[in-house]
Amino acid sequence: MDYKKYSAEFIATFVFMLMVIGASVVTSSADWITYGVVYGGGFIALYFLFSVVSGCHMNPAVSLGMAINKRIDWIDFAIYVILQVLAGLLAALIVFLAFKPVVGGTAVEAMGASNYNTNFFQNGGNFIKDGKWYFPFIVEVVMTALIVMTFLQGTKKGGTAAKKAGVFIGLVIIVAVFFAFRISSASFNPARSIGPAIFSVPATITDKPETKYFYFNQLWLFVLAPMIGGAAAAFLDRLLDKGKESAE
Secondary structure, X not given: OOHHHHHHHHHHHHHHHHHHHHXXXXXXXXXXXXXXXXXXXXXXXXXXXXXXXXXXXXXXXXXXXXXXXXXXXXXXXXXXXXXXXXXXXXXXXXXHHHHOOOOOOOHHHHOOOOOXXXXXXOOOOOOOOXXXXXXXXXXXXXXXXXXXXXXXXXXXXXXXXXXXXXXXXHHHHHHHHXXXXXXXXXXXXHHHHHHXXXXXXXXXXXXOOOOOOHHHHOHHHHHHHHHHHHHHHHHHHXXXXXXXXXXX
């Protein structure tokens, strides 16, 4: 068992989740620019530091894509996902203890939890005004697939080329956040969503059925959609490679 690789993945994911979850709490719900820059910029920095050791997935959807395309084995996949989720939980716990959410808060109440019951347009035309899940679900699948496919394509050669790929992956994350933030909170990562959803529960134990366990009840979308996106990216990656081979 490669403890060095697993330790690096845990540490990288923990720091990444602490940055992303912390940014979503301390910034306003409308500050998608700061959130996007922290999300993408944090990835670039951590990928540069840890990719040589662990590959620096920091996302179960990325690990799934890598496993489907046989670039890691399924035992590594399982260990990576467990470590990523635990790192996200630890980061969320630290944010929870630091900010101590209270009922009636805004971002603090949510503890940075992903949710899709937000306004896409301020004045009418709100696709998800009634909490419909399907549009945010599609956005999470498509944007995660884009991120994972960039990861898969960019890291094939290894070495210096793979390190440079981290910059492009980070930029894609920033663009994806800019597009998806007002629609789905721009999660793209189950490890980013599970911890905040759990630690938002104390502030959402209310007598109102529509708000009780509000964020936890939506967690399924932010676990399932990114994993579907990661799997889709793996198959698209294969098709793209076959297309390149045919062109040659």
